[in-house]
Amino acid sequence: MSYGLIYTIPFNSSKGIPYVIEIEKEDYTGESIELEPDETPFSVTPSEEEFLYSPLRTSSATINIVGSDYLQSLYSTDYRQYRVTLLQGEKVCWCGFVKPELYTQEYADEVFTLSIECISCFGVLENIDFTVEEKSSTSIWDLIKKIVNETRTRYNSLMVPHVYGLTSAQYSLWVNPLPTLIVADQNWFDEDDESMTCQEVLIEILKILGWTGTDWAGCLALVDYDNGEGQYYEYAITDGSLSDNYSQKDINVSSI
Secondary structure, three states: OOEEEEEEEEEEOOOOOEEEEEEEEEOOOOOOEEOEEEEEEEEEEEOOOOOOOOOEEOEEEEEEEEEOOOOHHHOOOOOOOEEEEEEEOOEEEEEEEEEEEEEEEOOOOOOEEEEEEEEEHHHHHHHOEOOOOOOOEEEHHHHHHHHHHHHOOOOOEEEEEOOOOOOHHHHHOOOOOHHHOEEEHHHHEOOOOOEOEHHHHHHHHHHHHOOEEEEEOOEEEEEOOOOOOOEEEEEEEEOOEEEEEEEEEEOOOOOO
C-alpha cells in the first residue's frame, strides 16, 4: 500500500500561519495539482460524544475549495482511497480520509465552492473489517498495532498511558504489559463467522483498559483521564506501522 500526492491546497490561517492540505490517492504516481482554497478552507468537528469515558472520540473535517472543476476523480466507494493531511510545515495537524461520494457544490455559478467531507483515521476503522489469516490467540498489543496499521495514518506517534504493570518492579521499569495479555481471535467473530469491524475491536479493547482513543495534538492517542501522573509511552509510527520502541513522556491531559 502506497499513496501519491494528487492535490495540494495551501492557505494561511486567520493568524497568518501557513498551512497546506495534501490529498493523496492510493497507488497514484502522477503529478500533483494545486487547488484554490475558499475563505474557510479547512475545519475540524469533534464527535459530539459527551460521556467523558467514551472509548472512542473521532472527528470529521470539511475541505472547501473554489473552482469550476467538480473533481470527479475524488468520487470513490473505498474509504481509504484518498488520504487527507493538514500540515503546518512538517507537522501533521490532522489526518483522515475523503468520505466516498459526500460532496456539495453550487450548480448555479460557473465558479463555485466545492465542499469535501472527510473522516479521521480512527473514524475510518468503522468501515474496515477485522481479518486474520488463521484464528489463534493474539496479544492486546499486537491487536493495537494491527489496528493502528489499518488506519494508514500519517501521524508519527501513538501515545499509550503508563498506568498498568504486571508487577510493581516492571511498572517502575516501564515494561509494557500489553504484549503479555492474550485474547482469542474468535472473540471478534460471531456464530456465523462474520467479523467485527476494526473500530468495534478497538472499542472493546479500550473498554477493558478504561482508555479513550482519539486523534490529538498531531498524534494518535489512547488517553486515560484518571492518569494523574500524566505519564505516557510514546511509540513511533513509521510508514503507517507502529514500532515496539518507545520513549517516556509526561502529559497533563487535564491542563491541556
